Amino acid sequence: MILNDGVEGSMKKNQRCYLKLLSGQYPSIQAASNAIISLSAQLELPKGTEHFLSDLHGEYEAFQHVVKNGAGSIWLKIKELFGSTLTKQEQRNLATLIYYPEQKVSLMLQTVPDQGEWCRLTLMRLIKLCRMLTSKYQRTKVQTFLPPDVAPIIEALLYERENIANKSEYYQNMIETIVSTDSAQIFIITLSELIQRLAISRLHVIGDIYDRGYGSHLIMDALMEYHQVDIQWGNHDILWMGAATGSEACIANVIRICLRYGNMETLENGYGVSLLPLASFALETYENDPCDCFTPKVMNKEDFTDREIQLMAQMHKAMAIIQFKLEGQMIKRRPHYQMEDRLLLDKINYEKGTIILDNIEYPLIDHHFPTIDPNEPYELSPAEQVVMEKLRISFINSEKLQQHVRFLYSKGSIYLIHDGNLLYHGCIAMNEDGSFQSFNVDGQAYAGKAFMDRVDRLARQAYFTKDNIEKKQYGMDAIWYLWCAAQSPLFGKEKMATFERYFLADPATHKEKRNPYYVFQDREETACKVLEEFGLDPRTGHIINGHVPVKVKKGERPVKANGKLIVIDGGFSRAYQRQTGIAGYTLISNSKCLLLASHHPFESMSNALLEESNLDSETEIIETHPIRMRVKDTDRGREIQQQIDALQDLLQAYREGMIKEE
Known part of the structure; x- marks a missing residue:
C-alpha cells in the first residue's frame, strides 16, 4: 500500500507517542531487553489448564466443589x-x-x-x-x-x-x-x-448462574474473587441484568421465578430486596383465593409452614398477573419484535372463564382475576403500580446486586472467541432450511454474528446509558427480548409458554418448540458454518455451549457434529438431574488434550469431608492435540508476541536516539 506523506507522517508521529508512553514503563535498553527475555520465555511454557462450566443455576456448594477440585x-x-x-x-x-x-x-x-x-x-x-x-x-x-x-x-x-x-x-x-x-x-x-x-489458569462460565438454587449471589461473590474468569451470558443471567437496570418486566419475571421455586434467599438475604410490598398486596387482593396453580415447587417442603407456602402462592399469582400485563405493554410498544401471539390477556372471555388460542377455546384452570380490567387488560391497577415502583427502587438501589451485574458486564458478553473456539450459551437462530434467521430493524437485516453483536451492544446500552431515557428504555426492552423471544440466542424456542403452563390443563399448549438450530446442531456442516460465520477455522475450532440439558438417561451425548460442538449442560442444577441422570458436565482444556468430565450429584460439603465421596469425576478424552500446546499457540501468546514486537521497536528507538533513556 502506498501512503501519502501526510498519512505516513501521522503514523510515525503516533508510533513515537506510543513508544514514548512505553518508555515510561521500560526506561532503559536493559529494562526493555529484560522484558523481552521474560516474555519470550513465557511463550514456550505449556498452555495453562482451562475449565468450562455451564448452567450453575444457583447450586453454590456443587459449584464450589467442582472449582476446588478442578473438575477432577x-x-x-x-x-x-x-x-x-x-x-x-x-x-x-x-x-x-x-x-x-x-x-x-x-x-x-x-x-x-x-x-x-x-x-x-x-x-x-x-x-x-x-x-x-x-x-x-x-x-x-x-x-x-x-x-x-x-x-x-x-x-x-x-x-x-x-x-x-x-x-x-x-x-x-x-x-x-x-x-x-x-x-x-x-x-x-x-x-x-x-x-x-x-490447577486451573482460567475459568469460563457459559451462562445461567442464576435461578433455581439458593446460592446465585454466593457464586457471583466467588467469581468476583477468582483469578481469571469470563462469562457468556445465559437467559437467566440476562434477566437479572435487566432487573438491575430497572426493567419492570424483568423484575416481575425474576420475582415470579423466585416464588415459583420457593427461593427468596438470593433476593432477600443476598440482595436485600424487600418483598413486603408484594406480600401485603397479595394478602389483600387474593385473601380468599387458594391460588392452587401457583403453589411453589420447593425442594424441601419442611423448610416452610403451610401458611408460608400459601402466602408464596398468593404472591406468585400476583406477580404473574403483573408480569403478563407488563409484557403485553412491551409487545405493543415494540411491534418489530413480532410477538403479538403472546398477547393473551385480551383473548380471555372473563365471564365464561375461557381463552381462545389458535381458534380453539380452552377452559381456564383459574379464572379469578380481580385486578384485570377486561376493557384495558394490560393496564396495571393503581395498587399494582405502587408495588412495582417500590420493587423497582429496591432493585436499582441494591448495592450488592449492582456490584454483581457490573461484574457480569465487565467480564461477560453474548459470545466469546477464545483460542480458536466459539463460546455461547444457547444457539444461533436458524430458519427451517438451516440458514441464519434474519431480524429486521429500520430496513437493516441482522443475522448470525451481526445479530449477536447488535444485541450485545443493546444489553450494554440498557445499563450504561444515563442521560437518554428513550435510548435506555430501548436497551431495557431488548434485554427482556433476549430473555424470551423466539429469535433470542439465549432462549432458542418459538415461545415461552408461561401463561399456558399456569392456566391451561392441555399439555399440548405447554409445548415450547425449539429453534431449528437444535435440529441442525448434530450436523458437522452446521457447526462448520457457524464457526466460519465468526471467522474461525472449522478444521480446528469448536463450539462450546450449554442451555439445553443433555439427557444421558435417554442416550444423548454432549459431543455433537463429529466433535465440533460440545454441550456441557448435563444437569448441574438438581432440578434437572432426574432428566439427565448425572450432575453436569464440565470441559477441561489443557496443553495436551480436551477432556470432558461428568459429575455425580453433590450431596454436601460435610459428606465430602467425612465420607470422602464424590471426589473424582469420570473423564473422557475427546480430542488430543497433535503436539503439546504452548502459550505461543494461544490468544494470550499472540498478545505477548505483540508486546515483544513493541518492545523491539522501543529498543530500536533507544539505539537510534529517537527516544532517550532515563
Missing part, C-alpha cells in the same frame, strides 16, 4: 504422582485435604497417631504436587499467588531441591522447623489453596 484435574495429578506409592484411601485423604484444607486438616489431626509425622509427610506430598503444577508458570507469577507472610518460605520449599548436594539438610530443617513451631497447619492450608489456584 487435581485428582488426576494425584493419581499420576502418587498412584504407585500411596493407597487409594491415602490418595482420597490427600484430595479431600486439598479441596477443603481448613476443615480436613483439623479432622485429620484428631485421628492420626503421630501428628508430627503426618504433618511432615503431608507437607512433602503437597510440595511435590505444587512443583508439578508450577512447571506451567513463571516464578514471578507464582509469587503473586502466595500470601506475603509465608511467601519466602514456600518459595524456598518449591524451588530448593532436597536431593541436591548441600541443600538436603537445609530443606529438611525447614520442614522440621515448620512442624516444631506448630506452623504446619498454616502451611498445609496455604499449599492446598495454591494447588487449587495452580
Whole structure:
C-alpha cells in the first residue's frame, strides 16, 4: 500500500507517542531487553489448564466443589504422582485435604497417631504436587499467588531441591522447623489453596448462574474473587441484568421465578430486596383465593409452614398477573419484535372463564382475576403500580446486586472467541432450511454474528446509558427480548409458554418448540458454518455451549457434529438431574488434550469431608492435540508476541536516539 506523506507522517508521529508512553514503563535498553527475555520465555511454557462450566443455576456448594477440585484435574495429578506409592484411601485423604484444607486438616489431626509425622509427610506430598503444577508458570507469577507472610518460605520449599548436594539438610530443617513451631497447619492450608489456584489458569462460565438454587449471589461473590474468569451470558443471567437496570418486566419475571421455586434467599438475604410490598398486596387482593396453580415447587417442603407456602402462592399469582400485563405493554410498544401471539390477556372471555388460542377455546384452570380490567387488560391497577415502583427502587438501589451485574458486564458478553473456539450459551437462530434467521430493524437485516453483536451492544446500552431515557428504555426492552423471544440466542424456542403452563390443563399448549438450530446442531456442516460465520477455522475450532440439558438417561451425548460442538449442560442444577441422570458436565482444556468430565450429584460439603465421596469425576478424552500446546499457540501468546514486537521497536528507538533513556 502506498501512503501519502501526510498519512505516513501521522503514523510515525503516533508510533513515537506510543513508544514514548512505553518508555515510561521500560526506561532503559536493559529494562526493555529484560522484558523481552521474560516474555519470550513465557511463550514456550505449556498452555495453562482451562475449565468450562455451564448452567450453575444457583447450586453454590456443587459449584464450589467442582472449582476446588478442578473438575477432577487435581485428582488426576494425584493419581499420576502418587498412584504407585500411596493407597487409594491415602490418595482420597490427600484430595479431600486439598479441596477443603481448613476443615480436613483439623479432622485429620484428631485421628492420626503421630501428628508430627503426618504433618511432615503431608507437607512433602503437597510440595511435590505444587512443583508439578508450577512447571506451567513463571516464578514471578507464582509469587503473586502466595500470601506475603509465608511467601519466602514456600518459595524456598518449591524451588530448593532436597536431593541436591548441600541443600538436603537445609530443606529438611525447614520442614522440621515448620512442624516444631506448630506452623504446619498454616502451611498445609496455604499449599492446598495454591494447588487449587495452580490447577486451573482460567475459568469460563457459559451462562445461567442464576435461578433455581439458593446460592446465585454466593457464586457471583466467588467469581468476583477468582483469578481469571469470563462469562457468556445465559437467559437467566440476562434477566437479572435487566432487573438491575430497572426493567419492570424483568423484575416481575425474576420475582415470579423466585416464588415459583420457593427461593427468596438470593433476593432477600443476598440482595436485600424487600418483598413486603408484594406480600401485603397479595394478602389483600387474593385473601380468599387458594391460588392452587401457583403453589411453589420447593425442594424441601419442611423448610416452610403451610401458611408460608400459601402466602408464596398468593404472591406468585400476583406477580404473574403483573408480569403478563407488563409484557403485553412491551409487545405493543415494540411491534418489530413480532410477538403479538403472546398477547393473551385480551383473548380471555372473563365471564365464561375461557381463552381462545389458535381458534380453539380452552377452559381456564383459574379464572379469578380481580385486578384485570377486561376493557384495558394490560393496564396495571393503581395498587399494582405502587408495588412495582417500590420493587423497582429496591432493585436499582441494591448495592450488592449492582456490584454483581457490573461484574457480569465487565467480564461477560453474548459470545466469546477464545483460542480458536466459539463460546455461547444457547444457539444461533436458524430458519427451517438451516440458514441464519434474519431480524429486521429500520430496513437493516441482522443475522448470525451481526445479530449477536447488535444485541450485545443493546444489553450494554440498557445499563450504561444515563442521560437518554428513550435510548435506555430501548436497551431495557431488548434485554427482556433476549430473555424470551423466539429469535433470542439465549432462549432458542418459538415461545415461552408461561401463561399456558399456569392456566391451561392441555399439555399440548405447554409445548415450547425449539429453534431449528437444535435440529441442525448434530450436523458437522452446521457447526462448520457457524464457526466460519465468526471467522474461525472449522478444521480446528469448536463450539462450546450449554442451555439445553443433555439427557444421558435417554442416550444423548454432549459431543455433537463429529466433535465440533460440545454441550456441557448435563444437569448441574438438581432440578434437572432426574432428566439427565448425572450432575453436569464440565470441559477441561489443557496443553495436551480436551477432556470432558461428568459429575455425580453433590450431596454436601460435610459428606465430602467425612465420607470422602464424590471426589473424582469420570473423564473422557475427546480430542488430543497433535503436539503439546504452548502459550505461543494461544490468544494470550499472540498478545505477548505483540508486546515483544513493541518492545523491539522501543529498543530500536533507544539505539537510534529517537527516544532517550532515563
